[in-house]
Amino acid sequence: MTHSMEMASYRKPESIKGSTRIAGLLLASVMALALAGCNTTATDMTGIDKAQGSAENISSLNDVIRNNPKDPEAYNVRGSAFGRAGRSNDAIKDFNTALQLNPNFYQAYANRALVYRNLGNTAQAAADYSRAIQINPQYDTAYIGRGNLYRQAGKLDQALNDFQQAIQLNTTDARAYHNRGLIYQARNQHKQAIEDFSTAISLQPDAAEPYNGRGISYVALGDDDNAFDDFNTAIKLDGDIAEGWANQALIYEHRGEKARAAKSYAKAVQLDPNYKPAKDGLARTRGA
Template sequence: MTLVTRLQTSYSRNNPRLILLAGMAGLLAVSACTSSTSIPSEVARIETAQGSAENIGSLTAVIRANPNDPVAYNVRGSAFGKSGNTSDALRDFNKAIQLNPRYFEAYANRALIHRIEGNLSAAAADYNSAIRINQNYDKAYIGRGELYRRAGRTNEAFNDFQKAIQLDTTDPRAYHRRGLIYQSRGQHDFALDDFATAISLAPNSPEPYNGRAISYIALGQIDNAFDAVNFALNLDDNNAESWANQGLIWEQKGENDKARKSYRRALQLNANFEPARNGLNRVGG
Protein backbone atom coordinates (compact mmCIF):
# COMPACT_ATOMS: atom_id res chain seq x y z
CA MET A 1 0.00 0.00 0.00
CA THR A 2 1.47 3.37 -0.99
CA LEU A 3 1.91 6.27 1.42
CA VAL A 4 -0.83 8.18 -0.39
CA THR A 5 -3.25 5.26 0.01
CA ARG A 6 -2.39 4.81 3.68
CA LEU A 7 -2.96 8.47 4.35
CA GLN A 8 -6.22 8.51 2.44
CA THR A 9 -7.50 5.51 4.37
CA SER A 10 -6.56 6.77 7.83
CA TYR A 11 -7.61 10.37 7.23
CA SER A 12 -11.03 9.61 5.79
CA ARG A 13 -11.79 7.03 8.47
CA ASN A 14 -10.93 9.24 11.43
CA ASN A 15 -12.27 12.68 10.61
CA PRO A 16 -15.17 13.87 8.43
CA ARG A 17 -13.53 17.22 7.85
CA LEU A 18 -10.29 15.92 6.39
CA ILE A 19 -9.56 16.63 2.75
CA LEU A 20 -7.33 14.40 0.64
CA LEU A 21 -5.23 16.25 -1.89
CA ALA A 22 -5.18 13.88 -4.84
CA GLY A 23 -2.31 13.99 -7.30
CA MET A 24 0.39 15.18 -4.91
CA ALA A 25 3.73 13.59 -5.56
CA GLY A 26 4.82 13.81 -1.92
CA LEU A 27 3.09 13.78 1.42
CA LEU A 28 -0.46 14.84 2.13
CA ALA A 29 -1.88 16.92 4.93
CA VAL A 30 -5.27 17.44 6.47
CA SER A 31 -7.71 20.28 6.67
CA ALA A 32 -9.74 21.48 9.62
CA CYS A 33 -10.71 18.81 12.12
CA THR A 34 -13.48 18.61 14.67
CA SER A 35 -14.22 15.70 16.94
CA SER A 36 -17.74 14.40 16.48
CA THR A 37 -18.12 14.25 20.26
CA SER A 38 -17.14 17.85 20.96
CA ILE A 39 -19.26 20.97 20.80
CA PRO A 40 -18.33 22.62 17.48
CA SER A 41 -17.49 26.29 17.25
CA GLU A 42 -20.75 27.01 15.43
CA VAL A 43 -22.56 26.88 18.78
CA ALA A 44 -20.92 30.17 19.64
CA ARG A 45 -22.51 31.71 16.56
CA ILE A 46 -26.16 30.81 17.08
CA GLU A 47 -27.80 34.03 18.20
CA THR A 48 -24.46 34.95 19.86
CA ALA A 49 -25.83 34.21 23.36
CA GLN A 50 -23.30 33.57 26.10
CA GLY A 51 -23.51 30.28 27.96
CA SER A 52 -22.67 31.44 31.46
CA ALA A 53 -24.89 30.44 34.36
CA GLU A 54 -25.40 34.11 35.17
CA ASN A 55 -26.61 34.89 31.67
CA ILE A 56 -28.87 31.82 31.55
CA GLY A 57 -30.34 32.94 34.87
CA SER A 58 -31.08 36.36 33.43
CA LEU A 59 -32.69 34.81 30.36
CA THR A 60 -34.81 32.59 32.59
CA ALA A 61 -36.09 35.68 34.37
CA VAL A 62 -37.01 37.17 30.99
CA ILE A 63 -38.95 34.00 30.12
CA ARG A 64 -40.82 34.10 33.42
CA ALA A 65 -41.91 37.62 32.59
CA ASN A 66 -42.69 36.73 28.95
CA PRO A 67 -43.69 33.03 28.91
CA ASN A 68 -45.14 33.21 25.39
CA ASP A 69 -42.23 34.96 23.70
CA PRO A 70 -40.51 32.57 21.24
CA VAL A 71 -37.50 34.86 20.90
CA ALA A 72 -36.70 34.50 24.60
CA TYR A 73 -36.72 30.72 24.33
CA ASN A 74 -34.58 30.83 21.20
CA VAL A 75 -31.97 33.03 22.87
CA ARG A 76 -31.87 30.93 26.04
CA GLY A 77 -31.67 27.78 23.93
CA SER A 78 -28.63 29.27 22.22
CA ALA A 79 -27.07 29.99 25.60
CA PHE A 80 -27.71 26.41 26.71
CA GLY A 81 -26.17 25.19 23.47
CA LYS A 82 -23.06 27.26 24.01
CA SER A 83 -22.70 25.87 27.52
CA GLY A 84 -22.94 22.30 26.19
CA ASN A 85 -26.36 21.62 27.71
CA THR A 86 -27.96 20.19 24.59
CA SER A 87 -31.04 18.69 26.25
CA ASP A 88 -32.16 22.05 27.65
CA ALA A 89 -31.24 23.73 24.38
CA LEU A 90 -33.52 21.35 22.49
CA ARG A 91 -36.32 21.93 24.97
CA ASP A 92 -36.11 25.69 24.45
CA PHE A 93 -35.92 25.49 20.66
CA ASN A 94 -38.90 23.11 20.66
CA LYS A 95 -40.83 25.65 22.71
CA ALA A 96 -39.85 28.52 20.43
CA ILE A 97 -41.04 26.59 17.39
CA GLN A 98 -44.25 25.57 19.16
CA LEU A 99 -44.98 29.24 19.85
CA ASN A 100 -43.98 30.30 16.33
CA PRO A 101 -43.96 27.46 13.76
CA ARG A 102 -42.38 29.81 11.18
CA TYR A 103 -39.42 30.76 13.36
CA PHE A 104 -36.73 29.78 10.86
CA GLU A 105 -33.80 30.82 13.10
CA ALA A 106 -35.01 28.42 15.80
CA TYR A 107 -35.19 25.57 13.27
CA ALA A 108 -31.60 26.22 12.21
CA ASN A 109 -30.44 26.47 15.81
CA ARG A 110 -32.20 23.23 16.71
CA ALA A 111 -30.63 21.60 13.65
CA LEU A 112 -27.18 22.40 14.99
CA ILE A 113 -27.99 20.77 18.32
CA HIS A 114 -29.33 17.70 16.50
CA ARG A 115 -26.05 17.55 14.59
CA ILE A 116 -24.02 17.74 17.78
CA GLU A 117 -26.04 14.84 19.19
CA GLY A 118 -25.53 12.81 16.03
CA ASN A 119 -29.16 12.96 14.90
CA LEU A 120 -28.31 13.93 11.33
CA SER A 121 -31.70 13.15 9.78
CA ALA A 122 -33.41 15.46 12.27
CA ALA A 123 -30.78 18.12 11.61
CA ALA A 124 -31.37 17.91 7.86
CA ALA A 125 -35.13 18.13 8.34
CA ASP A 126 -34.76 21.27 10.45
CA TYR A 127 -32.42 22.95 7.96
CA ASN A 128 -34.90 22.12 5.21
CA SER A 129 -37.71 23.64 7.27
CA ALA A 130 -35.72 26.82 7.84
CA ILE A 131 -35.02 27.13 4.12
CA ARG A 132 -38.65 26.49 3.17
CA ILE A 133 -39.73 29.30 5.49
CA ASN A 134 -36.97 31.69 4.42
CA GLN A 135 -35.19 30.88 1.17
CA ASN A 136 -32.69 33.67 1.87
CA TYR A 137 -31.45 32.43 5.23
CA ASP A 138 -27.74 31.96 4.63
CA LYS A 139 -26.94 30.11 7.87
CA ALA A 140 -29.38 27.31 7.04
CA TYR A 141 -27.65 26.73 3.70
CA ILE A 142 -24.27 26.71 5.43
CA GLY A 143 -25.46 24.25 8.09
CA ARG A 144 -27.08 21.94 5.56
CA GLY A 145 -24.04 22.20 3.32
CA GLU A 146 -21.85 20.99 6.15
CA LEU A 147 -24.14 18.00 6.68
CA TYR A 148 -23.78 17.18 2.99
CA ARG A 149 -20.01 17.65 3.08
CA ARG A 150 -19.57 15.33 6.05
CA ALA A 151 -21.70 12.75 4.25
CA GLY A 152 -19.49 12.94 1.16
CA ARG A 153 -22.20 14.63 -0.92
CA THR A 154 -19.79 17.30 -2.06
CA ASN A 155 -21.73 18.58 -5.07
CA GLU A 156 -24.79 19.29 -2.92
CA ALA A 157 -22.58 20.80 -0.23
CA PHE A 158 -20.90 23.04 -2.79
CA ASN A 159 -24.27 24.23 -4.06
CA ASP A 160 -25.40 25.16 -0.54
CA PHE A 161 -22.20 27.07 0.26
CA GLN A 162 -22.44 28.75 -3.13
CA LYS A 163 -26.03 29.77 -2.42
CA ALA A 164 -25.05 31.32 0.91
CA ILE A 165 -22.26 33.25 -0.80
CA GLN A 166 -24.65 34.44 -3.51
CA LEU A 167 -26.83 35.75 -0.67
CA ASP A 168 -23.86 37.94 0.36
CA THR A 169 -23.26 36.05 3.59
CA THR A 170 -20.65 37.45 5.94
CA ASP A 171 -20.30 34.06 7.65
CA PRO A 172 -16.71 32.85 7.05
CA ARG A 173 -17.76 29.20 7.20
CA ALA A 174 -19.32 29.41 3.74
CA TYR A 175 -16.03 30.48 2.16
CA HIS A 176 -13.85 28.20 4.25
CA ARG A 177 -15.91 25.13 3.45
CA ARG A 178 -16.35 25.93 -0.21
CA GLY A 179 -12.57 26.32 -0.22
CA LEU A 180 -12.21 22.83 1.23
CA ILE A 181 -14.31 21.45 -1.60
CA TYR A 182 -12.28 23.32 -4.21
CA GLN A 183 -9.21 21.89 -2.49
CA SER A 184 -10.53 18.34 -2.66
CA ARG A 185 -11.08 18.87 -6.41
CA GLY A 186 -7.51 20.05 -6.91
CA GLN A 187 -8.65 23.61 -7.68
CA HIS A 188 -6.18 25.19 -5.33
CA ASP A 189 -6.20 28.72 -6.75
CA PHE A 190 -9.95 28.93 -6.12
CA ALA A 191 -9.45 27.35 -2.69
CA LEU A 192 -6.81 29.93 -1.76
CA ASP A 193 -9.16 32.75 -2.79
CA ASP A 194 -11.88 31.36 -0.54
CA PHE A 195 -9.52 30.85 2.39
CA ALA A 196 -8.36 34.45 1.99
CA THR A 197 -11.97 35.66 2.18
CA ALA A 198 -12.64 33.48 5.23
CA ILE A 199 -9.56 34.94 6.91
CA SER A 200 -10.73 38.49 6.16
CA LEU A 201 -14.06 37.69 7.82
CA ALA A 202 -12.59 35.77 10.77
CA PRO A 203 -8.95 36.84 11.16
CA ASN A 204 -8.58 35.11 14.53
CA SER A 205 -9.64 31.65 13.36
CA PRO A 206 -6.81 29.15 12.67
CA GLU A 207 -8.94 26.92 10.42
CA PRO A 208 -8.66 28.84 7.13
CA TYR A 209 -4.92 29.28 7.70
CA ASN A 210 -4.59 25.52 7.95
CA GLY A 211 -6.67 25.15 4.79
CA ARG A 212 -4.41 27.65 3.07
CA ALA A 213 -1.35 25.67 4.16
CA ILE A 214 -2.69 22.47 2.60
CA SER A 215 -3.21 24.10 -0.79
CA TYR A 216 0.23 25.66 -0.64
CA ILE A 217 1.70 22.21 0.01
CA ALA A 218 -0.20 20.86 -2.99
CA LEU A 219 1.22 23.65 -5.13
CA GLY A 220 4.74 23.00 -3.88
CA GLN A 221 4.91 26.34 -2.05
CA ILE A 222 6.37 24.93 1.14
CA ASP A 223 7.60 28.23 2.59
CA ASN A 224 4.15 29.78 2.17
CA ALA A 225 2.60 26.70 3.77
CA PHE A 226 4.98 27.01 6.71
CA ASP A 227 4.06 30.67 7.19
CA ALA A 228 0.34 29.82 7.14
CA VAL A 229 0.66 27.03 9.72
CA ASN A 230 2.80 29.15 12.01
CA PHE A 231 0.21 31.93 11.81
CA ALA A 232 -2.45 29.38 12.81
CA LEU A 233 -0.31 28.37 15.78
CA ASN A 234 0.16 31.98 16.82
CA LEU A 235 -3.64 32.24 16.95
CA ASP A 236 -4.11 28.98 18.87
CA ASP A 237 -1.16 26.89 19.97
CA ASN A 238 -3.46 24.22 21.39
CA ASN A 239 -4.72 23.14 17.98
CA ALA A 240 -3.60 19.57 17.25
CA GLU A 241 -4.25 19.94 13.54
CA SER A 242 -1.93 22.92 13.26
CA TRP A 243 0.89 21.06 15.00
CA ALA A 244 0.35 18.00 12.80
CA ASN A 245 0.44 20.17 9.69
CA GLN A 246 3.62 21.83 10.91
CA GLY A 247 5.10 18.38 11.45
CA LEU A 248 4.15 17.44 7.91
CA ILE A 249 5.89 20.51 6.53
CA TRP A 250 9.03 19.79 8.54
CA GLU A 251 8.83 16.25 7.16
CA GLN A 252 8.59 17.64 3.64
CA LYS A 253 11.69 19.72 4.34
CA GLY A 254 13.58 16.63 5.55
CA GLU A 255 13.76 17.98 9.12
CA ASN A 256 12.64 14.80 10.85
CA ASP A 257 13.75 15.81 14.36
CA LYS A 258 11.60 18.93 14.18
CA ALA A 259 8.78 16.94 12.60
CA ARG A 260 8.84 14.51 15.54
CA LYS A 261 8.50 17.38 18.01
CA SER A 262 5.51 18.80 16.15
CA TYR A 263 3.78 15.44 15.82
CA ARG A 264 4.36 14.70 19.50
CA ARG A 265 2.86 18.04 20.46
CA ALA A 266 -0.20 17.27 18.34
CA LEU A 267 -0.59 13.94 20.13
CA GLN A 268 -0.24 15.60 23.53
CA LEU A 269 -3.23 17.74 22.59
CA ASN A 270 -5.20 14.89 21.01
CA ALA A 271 -3.89 11.41 21.71
CA ASN A 272 -6.33 9.94 19.17
CA PHE A 273 -5.32 12.18 16.26
CA GLU A 274 -4.26 9.48 13.83
CA PRO A 275 -2.65 11.72 11.17
CA ALA A 276 -0.17 12.88 13.81
CA ARG A 277 0.35 9.30 14.98
CA ASN A 278 1.00 8.16 11.41
CA GLY A 279 3.35 11.07 10.82
CA LEU A 280 5.31 10.22 13.95
CA ASN A 281 5.60 6.63 12.80
CA ARG A 282 6.94 7.79 9.41
CA VAL A 283 9.70 9.87 10.95
CA GLY A 284 10.68 7.20 13.45
CA GLY A 285 8.96 8.55 16.52
Protein backbone atom coordinates in the same frame (compact mmCIF):
# COMPACT_ATOMS: atom_id res chain seq x y z
CA MET B 1 -14.40 29.37 15.40
CA THR B 2 -15.65 31.57 19.57
CA HIS B 3 -15.28 29.58 16.58
CA SER B 4 -14.02 26.23 15.41
CA MET B 5 -14.28 26.15 11.69
CA GLU B 6 -15.27 23.13 9.61
CA MET B 7 -12.28 21.66 8.08
CA ALA B 8 -11.06 19.31 5.43
CA SER B 9 -8.28 18.38 3.09
CA TYR B 10 -5.83 17.62 0.34
CA ARG B 11 -2.92 16.50 -1.69
CA LYS B 12 -0.71 16.43 -4.77
CA PRO B 13 2.72 14.91 -5.35
CA GLU B 14 5.82 17.08 -5.25
CA SER B 15 9.38 16.83 -6.47
CA ILE B 16 10.95 15.80 -3.14
CA LYS B 17 11.66 12.08 -2.75
CA GLY B 18 8.93 10.47 -0.68
CA SER B 19 6.66 13.45 -1.14
CA THR B 20 3.69 11.40 -2.31
CA ARG B 21 3.59 9.69 1.04
CA ILE B 22 3.91 13.03 2.83
CA ALA B 23 1.16 14.57 0.71
CA GLY B 24 -1.07 11.68 1.62
CA LEU B 25 -0.40 12.35 5.28
CA LEU B 26 -1.23 16.00 4.79
CA LEU B 27 -4.51 14.92 3.27
CA ALA B 28 -5.28 12.72 6.26
CA SER B 29 -4.25 15.54 8.55
CA VAL B 30 -6.75 17.99 7.30
CA MET B 31 -9.48 15.41 6.68
CA ALA B 32 -9.45 14.82 10.42
CA LEU B 33 -10.45 18.43 10.82
CA ALA B 34 -13.51 17.93 8.66
CA LEU B 35 -15.73 17.24 11.65
CA ALA B 36 -14.77 20.37 13.52
CA GLY B 37 -17.64 22.83 13.76
CA CYS B 38 -17.56 26.45 12.88
CA ASN B 39 -20.30 28.50 14.42
CA THR B 40 -20.86 32.17 13.78
CA THR B 41 -23.74 34.55 13.02
CA ALA B 42 -25.89 37.11 14.70
CA THR B 43 -29.13 36.23 16.48
CA ASP B 44 -28.65 32.50 16.13
CA MET B 45 -27.13 30.08 18.58
CA THR B 46 -24.23 29.92 16.19
CA GLY B 47 -23.24 33.44 17.16
CA ILE B 48 -23.86 33.44 20.90
CA ASP B 49 -20.80 33.70 23.08
CA LYS B 50 -19.98 30.68 25.21
CA ALA B 51 -20.38 32.84 28.31
CA GLN B 52 -24.09 32.88 27.54
CA GLY B 53 -24.18 29.24 28.58
CA SER B 54 -23.16 30.15 32.12
CA ALA B 55 -25.44 29.33 35.04
CA GLU B 56 -25.65 33.02 35.89
CA ASN B 57 -26.83 33.95 32.41
CA ILE B 58 -29.34 31.10 32.26
CA SER B 59 -30.72 32.26 35.61
CA SER B 60 -31.23 35.73 34.15
CA LEU B 61 -32.98 34.25 31.13
CA ASN B 62 -35.26 32.27 33.46
CA ASP B 63 -36.35 35.60 34.92
CA VAL B 64 -36.97 37.00 31.44
CA ILE B 65 -39.21 34.05 30.57
CA ARG B 66 -41.12 34.29 33.83
CA ASN B 67 -41.87 37.90 32.93
CA ASN B 68 -42.56 37.13 29.26
CA PRO B 69 -43.94 33.57 29.08
CA LYS B 70 -45.38 34.09 25.59
CA ASP B 71 -42.27 35.59 24.01
CA PRO B 72 -40.76 33.11 21.49
CA GLU B 73 -37.52 35.11 21.28
CA ALA B 74 -36.94 34.60 25.01
CA TYR B 75 -37.19 30.83 24.60
CA ASN B 76 -34.95 30.95 21.53
CA VAL B 77 -32.26 32.85 23.44
CA ARG B 78 -32.46 30.57 26.48
CA GLY B 79 -32.45 27.51 24.23
CA SER B 80 -29.27 28.83 22.65
CA ALA B 81 -27.75 29.31 26.11
CA PHE B 82 -28.73 25.76 27.06
CA GLY B 83 -27.10 24.55 23.86
CA ARG B 84 -23.88 26.36 24.75
CA ALA B 85 -24.01 24.78 28.21
CA GLY B 86 -24.36 21.30 26.73
CA ARG B 87 -27.93 20.92 27.99
CA SER B 88 -29.30 19.61 24.71
CA ASN B 89 -32.65 18.32 25.97
CA ASP B 90 -33.43 21.64 27.66
CA ALA B 91 -32.35 23.48 24.50
CA ILE B 92 -34.65 21.42 22.27
CA LYS B 93 -37.53 21.92 24.69
CA ASP B 94 -37.10 25.70 24.54
CA PHE B 95 -36.82 25.74 20.75
CA ASN B 96 -39.96 23.61 20.55
CA THR B 97 -41.78 26.14 22.73
CA ALA B 98 -40.50 29.03 20.62
CA LEU B 99 -41.80 27.29 17.50
CA GLN B 100 -45.16 26.57 19.08
CA LEU B 101 -45.48 30.27 19.84
CA ASN B 102 -44.21 31.29 16.40
CA PRO B 103 -44.27 28.51 13.76
CA ASN B 104 -42.41 30.76 11.31
CA PHE B 105 -39.47 31.43 13.64
CA TYR B 106 -36.80 30.29 11.17
CA GLN B 107 -33.88 31.17 13.48
CA ALA B 108 -35.24 28.76 16.08
CA TYR B 109 -35.37 26.01 13.46
CA ALA B 110 -31.71 26.65 12.59
CA ASN B 111 -30.71 26.70 16.26
CA ARG B 112 -32.55 23.47 16.95
CA ALA B 113 -30.87 21.96 13.88
CA LEU B 114 -27.47 22.71 15.37
CA VAL B 115 -28.39 20.93 18.61
CA TYR B 116 -29.68 17.93 16.67
CA ARG B 117 -26.49 17.90 14.63
CA ASN B 118 -24.39 17.90 17.80
CA LEU B 119 -26.47 14.97 19.05
CA GLY B 120 -25.77 13.07 15.84
CA ASN B 121 -29.35 13.30 14.58
CA THR B 122 -28.39 14.57 11.14
CA ALA B 123 -31.72 13.71 9.51
CA GLN B 124 -33.65 15.91 11.92
CA ALA B 125 -30.99 18.62 11.65
CA ALA B 126 -31.29 18.64 7.85
CA ALA B 127 -35.08 18.78 8.10
CA ASP B 128 -34.89 21.79 10.43
CA TYR B 129 -32.43 23.63 8.19
CA SER B 130 -34.67 22.93 5.19
CA ARG B 131 -37.71 24.22 7.07
CA ALA B 132 -35.82 27.42 7.96
CA ILE B 133 -34.95 27.88 4.27
CA GLN B 134 -38.55 27.23 3.25
CA ILE B 135 -39.71 29.99 5.60
CA ASN B 136 -36.93 32.39 4.64
CA PRO B 137 -35.11 31.58 1.38
CA GLN B 138 -32.71 34.48 2.08
CA TYR B 139 -31.40 32.95 5.33
CA ASP B 140 -27.71 32.28 4.69
CA THR B 141 -27.08 30.55 8.04
CA ALA B 142 -29.45 27.70 7.21
CA TYR B 143 -27.82 27.10 3.81
CA ILE B 144 -24.40 26.98 5.47
CA GLY B 145 -25.58 24.64 8.23
CA ARG B 146 -27.27 22.28 5.81
CA GLY B 147 -24.28 22.46 3.47
CA ASN B 148 -22.03 21.35 6.31
CA LEU B 149 -24.27 18.34 6.90
CA TYR B 150 -24.15 17.45 3.22
CA ARG B 151 -20.37 17.87 3.06
CA GLN B 152 -19.77 15.65 6.06
CA ALA B 153 -22.05 13.03 4.49
CA GLY B 154 -19.99 13.14 1.29
CA LYS B 155 -22.78 14.78 -0.72
CA LEU B 156 -20.44 17.34 -2.21
CA ASP B 157 -22.67 18.53 -5.05
CA GLN B 158 -25.53 19.32 -2.67
CA ALA B 159 -23.13 20.92 -0.21
CA LEU B 160 -21.59 23.06 -2.93
CA ASN B 161 -25.03 24.23 -4.03
CA ASP B 162 -25.86 25.35 -0.49
CA PHE B 163 -22.57 27.20 0.00
CA GLN B 164 -22.96 28.82 -3.42
CA GLN B 165 -26.45 29.97 -2.45
CA ALA B 166 -25.19 31.53 0.78
CA ILE B 167 -22.42 33.30 -1.10
CA GLN B 168 -24.88 34.58 -3.72
CA LEU B 169 -26.85 36.03 -0.82
CA ASN B 170 -23.72 38.09 0.00
CA THR B 171 -23.11 36.30 3.28
CA THR B 172 -20.39 37.64 5.54
CA ASP B 173 -20.15 34.27 7.30
CA ALA B 174 -16.64 32.91 6.75
CA ARG B 175 -17.88 29.33 6.90
CA ALA B 176 -19.50 29.57 3.47
CA TYR B 177 -16.19 30.37 1.80
CA HIS B 178 -14.17 28.07 4.02
CA ASN B 179 -16.35 25.07 3.31
CA ARG B 180 -16.66 25.80 -0.39
CA GLY B 181 -12.87 25.93 -0.35
CA LEU B 182 -12.79 22.47 1.18
CA ILE B 183 -14.95 21.14 -1.65
CA TYR B 184 -12.73 22.74 -4.27
CA GLN B 185 -9.78 21.23 -2.44
CA ALA B 186 -11.42 17.79 -2.48
CA ARG B 187 -11.71 18.14 -6.25
CA ASN B 188 -8.07 19.22 -6.62
CA GLN B 189 -9.15 22.72 -7.66
CA HIS B 190 -6.54 24.24 -5.40
CA LYS B 191 -6.34 27.73 -6.88
CA GLN B 192 -10.06 28.21 -6.31
CA ALA B 193 -9.69 26.69 -2.84
CA ILE B 194 -6.93 29.16 -1.96
CA GLU B 195 -9.12 32.07 -3.07
CA ASP B 196 -11.96 30.88 -0.86
CA PHE B 197 -9.73 30.23 2.15
CA SER B 198 -8.27 33.71 1.69
CA THR B 199 -11.76 35.22 1.68
CA ALA B 200 -12.63 33.24 4.82
CA ILE B 201 -9.49 34.61 6.46
CA SER B 202 -10.42 38.17 5.53
CA LEU B 203 -13.87 37.67 7.09
CA GLN B 204 -12.60 35.91 10.21
CA PRO B 205 -8.88 36.61 10.64
CA ASP B 206 -8.71 35.08 14.12
CA ALA B 207 -9.69 31.59 12.95
CA ALA B 208 -6.89 29.04 12.63
CA GLU B 209 -8.64 26.53 10.40
CA PRO B 210 -8.68 28.43 7.10
CA TYR B 211 -4.94 28.91 7.44
CA ASN B 212 -4.52 25.15 7.83
CA GLY B 213 -6.81 24.61 4.85
CA ARG B 214 -5.02 27.12 2.65
CA GLY B 215 -1.69 25.66 3.68
CA ILE B 216 -2.75 22.24 2.45
CA SER B 217 -3.62 23.64 -0.96
CA TYR B 218 -0.30 25.45 -1.09
CA VAL B 219 1.43 22.13 -0.43
CA ALA B 220 -0.63 20.55 -3.21
CA LEU B 221 0.66 23.25 -5.57
CA GLY B 222 4.25 22.70 -4.44
CA ASP B 223 4.46 25.97 -2.49
CA ASP B 224 5.89 24.76 0.81
CA ASP B 225 7.04 28.23 1.87
CA ASN B 226 3.56 29.75 1.85
CA ALA B 227 2.17 26.55 3.36
CA PHE B 228 4.66 26.78 6.21
CA ASP B 229 3.72 30.41 6.85
CA ASP B 230 0.05 29.44 7.01
CA PHE B 231 0.62 26.49 9.34
CA ASN B 232 2.70 28.67 11.65
CA THR B 233 -0.02 31.33 11.67
CA ALA B 234 -2.62 28.67 12.47
CA ILE B 235 -0.55 27.56 15.46
CA LYS B 236 -0.17 31.13 16.69
CA LEU B 237 -3.93 31.64 16.49
CA ASP B 238 -4.77 28.35 18.18
CA GLY B 239 -1.94 26.24 19.52
CA ASP B 240 -4.33 23.60 20.80
CA ILE B 241 -5.19 22.13 17.39
CA ALA B 242 -3.17 18.96 16.84
CA GLU B 243 -3.50 19.15 13.07
CA GLY B 244 -1.68 22.47 12.92
CA TRP B 245 1.36 21.04 14.65
CA ALA B 246 1.28 17.90 12.51
CA ASN B 247 1.04 19.99 9.34
CA GLN B 248 4.01 22.09 10.47
CA ALA B 249 5.92 18.89 11.20
CA LEU B 250 5.26 17.60 7.70
CA ILE B 251 6.90 20.66 6.19
CA TYR B 252 9.90 20.18 8.46
CA GLU B 253 9.97 16.56 7.28
CA HIS B 254 9.83 17.72 3.65
CA ARG B 255 12.86 19.87 4.38
CA GLY B 256 14.77 17.03 6.03
CA GLU B 257 14.64 18.73 9.46
CA LYS B 258 13.76 15.52 11.28
CA ALA B 259 14.49 16.76 14.82
CA ARG B 260 12.16 19.74 14.44
CA ALA B 261 9.57 17.53 12.78
CA ALA B 262 9.69 15.10 15.69
CA LYS B 263 9.22 17.93 18.17
CA SER B 264 6.12 19.21 16.35
CA TYR B 265 4.71 15.71 15.93
CA ALA B 266 5.23 15.15 19.64
CA LYS B 267 3.27 18.32 20.41
CA ALA B 268 0.44 17.12 18.16
CA VAL B 269 0.40 13.74 19.91
CA GLN B 270 0.35 15.48 23.28
CA LEU B 271 -2.73 17.42 22.20
CA ASP B 272 -4.45 14.41 20.62
CA PRO B 273 -2.93 11.02 21.53
CA ASN B 274 -5.26 9.30 19.05
CA TYR B 275 -4.33 11.43 16.03
CA LYS B 276 -2.80 8.82 13.72
CA PRO B 277 -0.90 11.11 11.28
CA ALA B 278 0.95 12.63 14.24
CA LYS B 279 1.68 9.24 15.81
CA ASP B 280 2.95 7.86 12.51
CA GLY B 281 5.03 10.96 11.86
CA LEU B 282 6.59 10.81 15.30
CA ALA B 283 7.48 7.16 14.75
CA ARG B 284 9.19 8.08 11.47
CA THR B 285 11.20 11.00 12.81
CA ARG B 286 11.94 10.18 16.45
CA GLY B 287 15.65 9.52 16.82
CA ALA B 288 16.26 10.21 13.14
